[in-house]
Amino acid sequence: MDNVKASLSNIVGGENLLDSPEILLGYAKDQSFVKEMKPWCVVKPKDADQVEALVKWANKARIPLVPVSSQGPHTRGDTVPGAPEAVIVDVSNLKKIHSINRQHRMAVIEPGVTYGELQAALAEKGLALSTSLAPRAGKSVLTSVLEVEPRINAVHQWSYSDPLRCMEVIWGDGVRMYTGEAGGGVRDLEKQWEKERWQVASTGPMMFDFYRMLTSAQGTMGIVTWASVKLEVLPQIHRMYFVPAQQLSELEDFVRRVVRLRFSDELFVLNGAALAGLMGETPEEIAKLREQLPPWIALVGIAGRDLLPELRVETQEQDIKEIAQQFALKMVPGLAGITGEQALAAVTGSSDETGWKARAKGAYQEIFFVTTQDKAPGFVETMKALAAEAGYPANEMGVYVQPQHMGTSCHLEFILPYDSNNPKETAKVKRLFQKASETMVGMGGFFARPYGPWAYLQLNRDAQSYKTIQELKRIFDPEGIMNPGKLTI
Numbered sequence: 103m104d105n106v107k108a109s110l111s112n113i114v115g116g117e118n119l120l121d122s123p124e125i126l127l128g129y130a131k132d133q134s135f136v137k138e139m140k141p142w143c144v145v146k147p148k149d150a151d152q153v154e155a156l157v158k159w160a161n162k163a164r165i166p167l168v169p170v171s172s173q174g175p176h177t178r179g180d181t182v183p184g185a186p187e188a189v190i191v192d193v194s195n196l197k198k199i200h201s202i203n204r205q206h207r208m209a210v211i212e213p214g215v216t217y218g219e220l221q222a223a224l225a226e227k228g229l230a231l232s233t234s235l236a237p238r239a240g241k242s243v244l245t246s247v248l249e250v251e252p253r254i255n256a257v258h259q260w261s262y263s264d265p266l267r268c269m270e271v272i273w274g275d276g277v278r279m280y281t282g283e284a285g286g287g288v289r290d291l292e293k294q295w296e297k298e299r300w301q302v303a304s305t306g307p308m309m310f311d312f313y314r315m316l317t318s319a320q321g322t323m324g325i326v327t328w329a330s331v332k333l334e335v336l337p338q339i340h341r342m343y344f345v346p347a348q349q350l351s352e353l354e355d356f357v358r359r360v361v362r363l364r365f366s367d368e369l370f371v372l373n374g375a376a377l378a379g380l381m382g383e384t385p386e387e388i389a390k391l392r393e394q395l396p397p398w399i400a401l402v403g404i405a406g407r408d409l410l411p412e413l414r415v416e417t418q419e420q421d422i423k424e425i426a427q428q429f430a431l432k433m434v435p436g437l438a439g440i441t442g443e444q445a446l447a448a449v450t451g452s453s454d455e456t457g458w459k460a461r462a463k464g465a466y467q468e469i470f471f472v473t474t475q476d477k478a479p480g481f482v483e484t485m486k487a488l489a490a491e492a493g494y495p496a497n498e499m500g501v502y503v504q505p506q507h508m509g510t511s512c513h514l515e516f517i518l519p520y521d522s523n524n525p526k527e528t529a530k531v532k533r534l535f536q537k538a539s540e541t542m543v544g545m546g547g548f549f550a551r552p553y554g555p556w557a558y559l560q561l562n563r564d565a566q567s568y569k570t571i572q573e574l575k576r577i578f579d580p581e582g583i584m585n586p587g588k589l590t591i
Contacts, residue, residue, distance in 0.1 A: 113155045114147050114148070119145050129182075133175055141187075141190045142187040153196075154276060170191065194214040199220065211329060216243065234252060234253065244329050254504065255369070256506050261507065267331060268280065268303070269329040271326050271327070274581070322575065335408060342404075343442055346396040347431060350373075350479045350501075352429070371502075379519070381445065459500070460519070463519040464519075472548045482514075499516060500516070516538070561591045
């Protein structure tokens with residue numbers, strides 16, 4: 103193994119090869135229920151050339167690689183090695199923002215660029231990125247878009263992969279490739295920009311959309327070393343409102359109508375426990391808010407940009423209020439002492455390093471999948487029944503409903519806060535997590551991002567699709583070195 107370590111040091115430098123027990127333990131497990139496994143070492147490449155050299159080295163040595171880009175804590179098991187003696191490839195040092203182009207509203211970023219860093223850089227240019235719901239400040243933007251985390255503005259989401267466009271990838275066989283418009287033989291970004299190619303179109307090159315193989319793949323196909331993402335103009339006026347309801351079903355037609363008419367920017371539904379967790383800073387504050395908030399709340403953001411911003415906001419405010427009234431609902435600027443301005447800052451900004459979902463009890467498990475809005479209430483009632491059966495307090499369970507792809511479907515997420523220092527509570531949540539996951543997939547919930555045990559539950563339901571995935575992996579990762587043990591049944 104000394105020879106292996108020496109060869110790795112030659113690639114990344116001795117100072118970027120880490121193997122102390124404390125560091126390895128940090129990568130051996132996360133806050134999910136995935137089985138703990140210690141990696142052999144951690145390497146931190148500084149650029150794409152070193153990543154390419156690492157992948158080619160791993161193919162010769164037949165040593166597994168596990169890509170990691172976000173700062174911890176990790177929560178879904180995808181960065182925990184699934185095979186022994188793996189090497190963690192931590193690409194968080196690749197932190198360049200290669201380009202921010204206001205005219206084309208595009209940015210080209212490396213995997214180490216976090217939400218906190220990118221949003222600050224974009225604001226200086228009068229731009230913003232459509233985000234997931236209150237992402238952690240240390241979350242890798244590139245990983246977030248590759249893993250197709252839901253965006254909070256479904257009206258502007260033209261595909262599930264938005265805002266992802268083109269990328270540079272080192273496939274599992276060591277071949278470097280540009281996807282989409284960036285493909286075509288010119289590998290120098292500067293030369294592409296000189297020819298007015300701004301990495302906007304994600305399809306291709308040629309007749310195959312390679313980016314689809316890299317989304318929701320958990321690093322099992324290759325390592326992406328930069329990607330282009332679509333941006334938005336920073337609003338001049340931005341307001342957020344609340345539409346409270348007693349039942350989730352009461353908000354279904356309201357949300358569908360608003361999306362269909364292409365009104366609003368941000369639009370999603372939280373239950374009282376989830377909104378309390380998002381807005382509260384301490385467990386005590388969260389518990390108090392949970393008691394004061396209504397059972398369900400739709401949050402509606404309205405933005406006015408360069409062209410007639412005041413008129414756009416005022417018009418949409420009036421129109422959405424009228425839609426709410428049509429369904430016996432009311433749109434209000436504040437709720438339980440929370441102003442729309444406060445909610446907007448929490449929703450569109452970055453949360454702390456541990457994430458807002460952990461504030462209630464220090465740890466949490468989440469169950470999320472894709473369904474349609476009309477089926478969401480049925481899933482929620484089933485989840486409440488499962489929680490009661492397991493002895494888990496349903497009033498503490500957060501629920502997040504996010505319309506996706508212009509309202510054609512929705513992301514449904516259950517958040518289960520718990521005290522990880524309490525063995526009984528941890529065991530209870532683990533049993534509930536497993537039982538609920540099995541139940542939800544049986545009811546038709548589609549685990550589009552199959553982390554951990556979800557891979558077996560989801561992929562086992564479609565043998566042909568799983569066979570296709572395996573065939574593609576054999577083509578692009580013939581030695582099976584990229585994050586083995588994930589997306590397998």
